[in-house]
Amino acid sequence: MGKKSVTFADIARYTHFSKTTISRYFNDPDSLTVENQEKIAAALEELGYKENKVARILASGKTEFVGVIVPNLYLHFYSQMLDEILATYETYGYKFLVFAGDDNRDVERRYIEELLAYQIEGMIVLSNTVPSEELASFQVPVVTIEREDRFCSSVNTDNRAGGALAAGLLDECGCEVLIHINSDVPESVPAHGRISGFVDACRERGVACELMLRDFGHGYEEADRTMRQVFEELEERFPGRRKGVFVSNDTYANMLVNQIVRTHGGLPDEYRIVGFDDSPVSRESVIPISTVRQQVSRIAQEAMGLLMAQMEERKKRRPRPLGEPVHKAVEPVLVRRETAR
Amino acid sequence: MGKKSVTFADIARYTHFSKTTISRYFNDPDSLTVENQEKIAAALEELGYKENKVARILASGKTEFVGVIVPNLYLHFYSQMLDEILATYETYGYKFLVFAGDDNRDVERRYIEELLAYQIEGMIVLSNTVPSEELASFQVPVVTIEREDRFCSSVNTDNRAGGALAAGLLDECGCEVLIHINSDVPESVPAHGRISGFVDACRERGVACELMLRDFGHGYEEADRTMRQVFEELEERFPGRRKGVFVSNDTYANMLVNQIVRTHGGLPDEYRIVGFDDSPVSRESVIPISTVRQQVSRIAQEAMGLLMAQMEERKKRRPRPLGEPVHKAVEPVLVRRETAR
DNA sequence: TTGTACGCGTTATCAA
DNA sequence: TTGATAACGCGTACAA
Numbered sequence: 001m002g003k004k005s006v007t008f009a010d011i012a013r014y015t016h017f018s019k020t021t022i023s024r025y026f027n028d029p030d031s032l033t034v035e036n037q038e039k040i041a042a043a044l045e046e047l048g049y050k051e052n053k054v055a056r057i058l059a060s061g062k063t064e065f066v067g068v069i070v071p072n073l074y075l076h077f078y079s080q081m082l083d084e085i086l087a088t089y090e091t092y093g094y095k096f097l098v099f100a101g102d103d104n105r106d107v108e109r110r111y112i113e114e115l116l117a118y119q120i121e122g123m124i125v126l127s128n129t130v131p132s133e134e135l136a137s138f139q140v141p142v143v144t145i146e147r148e149d150r151f152c153s154s155v156n157t158d159n160r161a162g163g164a165l166a167a168g169l170l171d172e173c174g175c176e177v178l179i180h181i182n183s184d185v186p187e188s189v190p191a192h193g194r195i196s197g198f199v200d201a202c203r204e205r206g207v208a209c210e211l212m213l214r215d216f217g218h219g220y221e222e223a224d225r226t227m228r229q230v231f232e233e234l235e236e237r238f239p240g241r242r243k244g245v246f247v248s249n250d251t252y253a254n255m256l257v258n259q260i261v262r263t264h265g266g267l268p269d270e271y272r273i274v275g276f277d278d279s280p281v282s283r284e285s286v287i288p289i290s291t292v293r294q295q296v297s298r299i300a301q302e303a304m305g306l307l308m309a310q311m312e313e314r315k316k317r318r319p320r321p322l323g324e325p326v327h328k329a330v331e332p333v334l335v336r337r338e339t340a341r
Numbered sequence: 342m343g344k345k346s347v348t349f350a351d352i353a354r355y356t357h358f359s360k361t362t363i364s365r366y367f368n369d370p371d372s373l374t375v376e377n378q379e380k381i382a383a384a385l386e387e388l389g390y391k392e393n394k395v396a397r398i399l400a401s402g403k404t405e406f407v408g409v410i411v412p413n414l415y416l417h418f419y420s421q422m423l424d425e426i427l428a429t430y431e432t433y434g435y436k437f438l439v440f441a442g443d444d445n446r447d448v449e450r451r452y453i454e455e456l457l458a459y460q461i462e463g464m465i466v467l468s469n470t471v472p473s474e475e476l477a478s479f480q481v482p483v484v485t486i487e488r489e490d491r492f493c494s495s496v497n498t499d500n501r502a503g504g505a506l507a508a509g510l511l512d513e514c515g516c517e518v519l520i521h522i523n524s525d526v527p528e529s530v531p532a533h534g535r536i537s538g539f540v541d542a543c544r545e546r547g548v549a550c551e552l553m554l555r556d557f558g559h560g561y562e563e564a565d566r567t568m569r570q571v572f573e574e575l576e577e578r579f580p581g582r583r584k585g586v587f588v589s590n591d592t593y594a595n596m597l598v599n600q601i602v603r604t605h606g607g608l609p610d611e612y613r614i615v616g617f618d619d620s621p622v623s624r625e626s627v628i629p630i631s632t633v634r635q636q637v638s639r640i641a642q643e644a645m646g647l648l649m650a651q652m653e654e655r656k657k658r659r660p661r662p663l664g665e666p667v668h669k670a671v672e673p674v675l676v677r678r679e680t681a682r
Numbered sequence: 683t684t685g686t687a688c689g690c691g692t693t694a695t696c697a698a
Numbered sequence: 699t700t701g702a703t704a705a706c707g708c709g710t711a712c713a714a
Contacts, residue, residue: 005707007706007707007708008707008708009707017684017685018684018685018686019685019707019708019709020684020685020686020709020710021683021684021685022708023708023709023710024683024684026708027709031683031684032683032684033683036683036684050457050458051458051708052458052460052706052707052708053458053459053460053708054395054398054399054404054459054460054706054707054708055399055690055706055707055708055709056707056708056709057395057690057708058395058396058399058689058690058691058692058706058707058708058709059689059690059707059708059709059710060690060708060709060710061690061709063395072424073414073420073421073423073424073427074420074421074424076417076420076621079414079415079417079420079423079424080414080415082414082420082439083413083414083415083420083441086414086439086440086441087441087443089440095438095455095459096438096439097436097437097438098423098427098437098439099427099430100424100427100428102428114436116391117391117392117393117394118394118395118436119393119394119395220624251621251625254625255625258625258626258627261627262627265606265607266606280417280592280621280622281621281622281625283561284592284595284596284599284622284625284626285625285627286599286602286603286626286627346691348690348691348692349691349692350691358700358701359700359701359702360691360692360693360701360702361693361694361700361701361702361703362699362700362701364692364693364694365699365700368693372699372700373699373700374699377699377700392692393690393691393692394692395690395691395692396690396691396692396693396706397691397692397693398692398706399690399691399692399693399706399707399708400691400692400693400694400705400706401692401693401694401706402693402706
């Protein structure tokens, strides 16, 4: 690399101390006299020392690396989540090696191998292709976020509570029939709670409840077409009745709002709509959409907290055999906008 | 770390080869007999060997790390950009250490120090707080994307061409007056080209051209209020004339569209609108917005390509003194939607 | 308070 | 084709 970089040995030679003393200057400065600290500080300045953490890692075994695997950064939820995860650097000092796995299981497996080769101390997984059982089998602490989490510790939004919040708001708006639009989410995925939470809340409130589970495909266009059909079905099946519609995410909710506005020239009183995520589109919509916000920042912090606990445990002499996975739930928050007050 | 991991020494002992031979198995397998390759392969399997790239780094000096600094991942452009940067792992094998600097200069400086301590081989910078002159002073190849780039190599969208595309489309739509809404972008930032490109294209076409540069502040609400004023001004100053409005980004363009739709119940024939970025909101809008797309994927690839070239050069015996920074421009693409055909 | 000596897990240089 | 030995730059017992 051109000129060799300045090392502890150089500083030691220059200051007539030993390498150990230089090392101590960084890791336990108080064990040196103030005078000598200053000498060393001056020498560092003089020689233009730059620290080399790779060498430190090899010697200490601590990389302070955490691996992150997201499905993509196209969906706002994931990028926002990553943003908040990165922000925990200020608290814990851990650095993040990030991979976007694109929902491809084998690709993600390769990424995990690579991460392990870099001696990551822990892993945060948001993608849902590799089963949690397999994740748990790597000898590294893992915390998952909003995905199947049977064998791993995890942090999720309390999706059931989210479904209930939506049902509650729509009910309060005086809706005669409560409808939930979603895809057929497997029970193992936390987001399934949006369905069950909504249905149960409807039952408790004694309100008519309708489930419309559709395959929204993968692209935007496809989803939009499906939503158009759903809209027509709504118009046909529930004419004149006040419909409270809870849509599984804001992007889909916005499609529905657009459809309604294009047809009726606005949001008729017979519609009330609630989305999920509080993603940008919910407030950018012509009619700002009421929604259920996931506390992304809190989720990220809890996840790093959980991970830190496991990583610390692992550094001890006799680490406990990890015990049962811990699952944390973060309460969602209702955001009232114009589609349902 | 619980059980010590299996090392070359263990494999060597087990197979009665030397550590060197084991190393060769990985880095130059053909220099071993096929027979011995198989023996070693078997031993690796047997003992459950996991590679340790940190040790390799220390010995070889090559980290295959690239540092990335983005302002945030809240804006879609940055997260999409990061997504595409991460995707280049498949081509080049470089891993990415990512920091979100939140537009705080000193924070970003700390992040850069940290990145350098991890012996990154190169850096991709999207945030705009640290001057390119300072970036160039670190002894690491740097490529910037869509930011001030005087002293660094860079890849940017050809913003002037983007402004011209917008002007062209609006002119073709038969607009009588062409208006550009933007903030007062400094000339050093590539995005300034959207202004100059637009203005020059108007002049060439001999069309009336109006610049409305406003301070849109930092939050969404603030920007929305500003856009409301801009809208009122448009209505007042150009009544009855067909207005071709080019807005600096899709989020703002959507605010304008919403304002118009709320006032007029739709998009009157006297308005044509073009945004910039092709971000999700442009097609999620009630009236899907015509826009100028940045070729994010191409930009990311060009950036990594440029960076790779510099990093390779640096590994040679007598690296050229880097010479002048290289600036690449990527052509934008016009996306015709409903607000301007 | 400071120093000695060794280890971390690879790669690189020679020599065989 | 293989091996012995010395780096790589730092941390850490243990000794002084």
